[in-house]
Amino acid sequence: MKTISFSQLRTASKLNNLYIGSSLLSIAILDVFINSFFNVNLTSGLPNKISLFLPLVLGFIGFGILRMEFTGSRFFDNLNKNINTNNFNALLTLFIIFVIIKATPPALSWMILDANISGDTKEACTGTGACWTYIKVWLRRFMYGMYPNELHWRINTAFLLVIALGFVGYFFKENLKKYLALYYVIIYPIIAFLIIYYLISGGSFGLVWVETGAWGGLSLTFIVSFFCLIFCFPLGMVLALGRRSDLPAIRYISVGYIEFWRGVPLITVLFMSSVMFPMFLPEDFFMDKLVRVIIAITLFEAAYCAEVIRGGLQALPRGQYDAAKSLGMGYWKMHIFVILPQALKLVIPGIANTFLALVKDTPLIFVVGLAELAGMLALAKTNPKWLGFAMEGYIFASIIFWIICYAMSKYSYNLETKYKTER
Amino acid sequence: MSDPIIKIENMNKWFGDFQVLKDINLSVEKNKKIVVCGPSGSGKSTLIRCINRLEEHQKGSIIVDGSELDENTKNIEAIRAEVGMVFQQFNLFPHLSILDNCTLAPIWVKKMPKAEAEQLAIKQLEQVQISDQANKFPGQLSGGQQQRCAIARALCMQPKIMLFDEPTSALDPEMIKEVLDAMVNLAKAGMTMIVVTHEMGFAKEVADEVIFMDEGMIVERNTTKEFFANPKNDRTKLFLSQIL
Numbered sequence: 001m002k003t004i005s006f007s008q009l010r011t012a013s014k015l016n017n018l019y020i021g022s023s024l025l026s027i028a029i030l031d032v033f034i035n036s037f038f039n040v041n042l043t044s045g046l047p048n049k050i051s052l053f054l055p056l057v058l059g060f061i062g063f064g065i066l067r068m069e070f071t072g073s074r075f076f077d078n079l080n081k082n083i084n085t086n087n088f089n090a091l092l093t094l095f096i097i098f099v100i101i102k103a104t105p106p107a108l109s110w111m112i113l114d115a116n117i118s119g120d121t122k123e124a125c126t127g128t129g130a131c132w133t134y135i136k137v138w139l140r141r142f143m144y145g146m147y148p149n150e151l152h153w154r155i156n157t158a159f160l161l162v163i164a165l166g167f168v169g170y171f172f173k174e175n176l177k178k179y180l181a182l183y184y185v186i187i188y189p190i191i192a193f194l195i196i197y198y199l200i201s202g203g204s205f206g207l208v209w210v211e212t213g214a215w216g217g218l219s220l221t222f223i224v225s226f227f228c229l230i231f232c233f234p235l236g237m238v239l240a241l242g243r244r245s246d247l248p249a250i251r252y253i254s255v256g257y258i259e260f261w262r263g264v265p266l267i268t269v270l271f272m273s274s275v276m277f278p279m280f281l282p283e284d285f286f287m288d289k290l291v292r293v294i295i296a297i298t299l300f301e302a303a304y305c306a307e308v309i310r311g312g313l314q315a316l317p318r319g320q321y322d323a324a325k326s327l328g329m330g331y332w333k334m335h336i337f338v339i340l341p342q343a344l345k346l347v348i349p350g351i352a353n354t355f356l357a358l359v360k361d362t363p364l365i366f367v368v369g370l371a372e373l374a375g376m377l378a379l380a381k382t383n384p385k386w387l388g389f390a391m392e393g394y395i396f397a398s399i400i401f402w403i404i405c406y407a408m409s410k411y412s413y414n415l416e417t418k419y420k421t422e423r
Numbered sequence: 424m425s426d427p428i429i430k431i432e433n434m435n436k437w438f439g440d441f442q443v444l445k446d447i448n449l450s451v452e453k454n455k456k457i458v459v460c461g462p463s464g465s466g467k468s469t470l471i472r473c474i475n476r477l478e479e480h481q482k483g484s485i486i487v488d489g490s491e492l493d494e495n496t497k498n499i500e501a502i503r504a505e506v507g508m509v510f511q512q513f514n515l516f517p518h519l520s521i522l523d524n525c526t527l528a529p530i531w532v533k534k535m536p537k538a539e540a541e542q543l544a545i546k547q548l549e550q551v552q553i554s555d556q557a558n559k560f561p562g563q564l565s566g567g568q569q570q571r572c573a574i575a576r577a578l579c580m581q582p583k584i585m586l587f588d589e590p591t592s593a594l595d596p597e598m599i600k601e602v603l604d605a606m607v608n609l610a611k612a613g614m615t616m617i618v619v620t621h622e623m624g625f626a627k628e629v630a631d632e633v634i635f636m637d638e639g640m641i642v643e644r645n646t647t648k649e650f651f652a653n654p655k656n657d658r659t660k661l662f663l664s665q666i667l
Contacts, residue, residue: 319513320514320516322472323508323514327504327527327577328501328503328528328532329531330500333532338516342517419518
């Protein structure tokens with residue numbers, strides 16, 4: 001029967017093919033859609049097995065007819081070119097469409113339709129869906145950790161100040177432009193550190209002292225990532241140059257450093273920084289746990305940064321070095337004005353990669369007792385009053401991390417196009 | 424006869440075990456134009472790269488403008504600032520505009536004020552007839568224009584000597600002339616030049632002397648007229664018969 005109908009269709013006009021193919025396809029999709037969204041089985045009159053496979057068969061035939069010749073419709077021609085090139089691809093396409101349609105209603109009802117957000121206690125969550133009340137009640141903890149509620153303005157102010165200072169570079173006048181790198185590499189981190197130290201830590205200017213053990217949540221994620229990012233980049237740059245140095249001592253130190261830090265897992269580094277490191281220090285010397293952790297992550301990530309930057313240095317043709325040297329430039333002038341601007345441009349995607357990994361590595365500081373966002377979740381889910389809501393918490397954290405990382409990767413694409421040069 | 428501005432004595436160079444330059448003796452007087460030719464792999468490029476120490480020599484001595492090339496770094500940078508070089512692959516800095524390419528070294532190496540450096544750069548770019556391209560980037564220019572810009576960039580350091588390492592070898596035939604014209608003008612202005620090239624027409628027009636190299640040795644050195652009319656060495660005769 002199938003062959004007869006096909007041969008007839010072949011002789012028909014191409015519009016016929018378009019109509020028949022697309023209507024078969026839409027019937028198939030509609031059937032699955034109604035079935036999964038409204039729980040009504042249109043083909044319930046048919047035997048069980050046929051009813052199950054009918055949409056697939058209809059859709060498959062629909063795709064087959066659509067593919068038979070040039071349809072004249074832009075949409076369907078694109079469809080044919082990209083996802084409907086042969087029987088196998090048509091089948092895969094149908095499968096994927098059906099799985100998405102099937103999976104949407106349960107996900108939707110769990111996340112939104114049957115979910116609860118009202119109330120302040122676990123008992124408010126009566127529906128079968130997610131309990132967003134949990135996130136609502138714990139939101140301040142997830143954002144600020146154990147930091148006292150009435151002092152949260154200090155964290156907010158500090159962050160706003162640090163962000164504002166980050167934009168200062170945009171307003172530098174032409175004659176100050178050459179100090180831009182100096183500002184971002186040295187002055188800015190120091191100012192940011194002082195702001196965070198005096199405002200968030202407190203202890204002076206009439207502000208109450210809050211020990212770093214109480215810091216936590218998303219704000220701690222930001223603090224750790226921020227300092228690690230701005231410190232590991234210059235350090236990585238120095239190491240990358242060191243690894244390519246002509247002086248054997250510097251080269252071997254750089255290679256040794258990079259290979260050492262790349263060879264150890266971050267979690268052991270963090271553990272060492274909080275347990276072993278204080279033992280080597282003199283008795284009366286005290287270094288805060290958070291500072292030790294930031295130093296540890298910075299040293300660790302700098303090794304990765306160094307290798308990424310070295311890749312960029314190696315991608316430059318030797319002629320660039322020759323040309324710079326032949327103009328009388330010394331090592332530093334050559335690197336600052338000719339080599340690094342080009343090499344760093346090349347490694348923006350790689351650096352963005354490393355930085356994203358760094359942000360997502362920060363939850364590891366939980367092993368030394370610092371609870372940033374994911375750490376706070378781990379604490380909250382064991383709270384006896386709120387047992388059983390790990391899922392909601394982790395979905396919430398994933399969304400937050402995804403937003404942060406997506407923003408970073410967008411920014412890196414931006415930089416890439418901004419600094420693109422033709423060779 | 425004035426003192427030679429470049430004086431090379433018994434210079435030897437190895438790449439690993441392979442000896443590229445063997446007992447090179449060469450002195451060049453001020454304002455002389457020397458063309459170096461020879462088959463590929465004969466060490467021509469290495470020789471002129473040794474003159475501003477982009478390559479190090481292992482034996483013998485090279486004295487440029489009264490100072491010897493050795494391990495002393497400051498010395499090397501001072502000499503490189505006085506010796507301009509133009510490369511086969513142009514080697515412009517692709518992230519800087521044509522004007523910035525020309526002003527970078529004068530500003531940062533010679534500590535010239537920016538306005539003065541720009542004035543000088545425009546003047547040099549006018550000499551090679553690309554001042555209208557000053558604000559473009561190297562990637563937007565044709566090969567011939569890029570090479571002329573490279574010449575201007577080297578001249579902005581106001582060098583006493585100019586080295587050319589096969590400046591026209593990477594160019595399309597119709598662009599060779601514009602670059603050679605710029606070089607001829609430079610020669611007529613009295614610059615001391617050492618040019619590695621296969622352009623024999625250029626050699627005949629400009630060069631005072633021609634050096635023929637083979638297998639790392641200077642096989643023949645002669646005045647231009649004699650070199651082309653009565654080559655002495657058999658190897659030179661063979662080379663000339665193939666190239667002309």
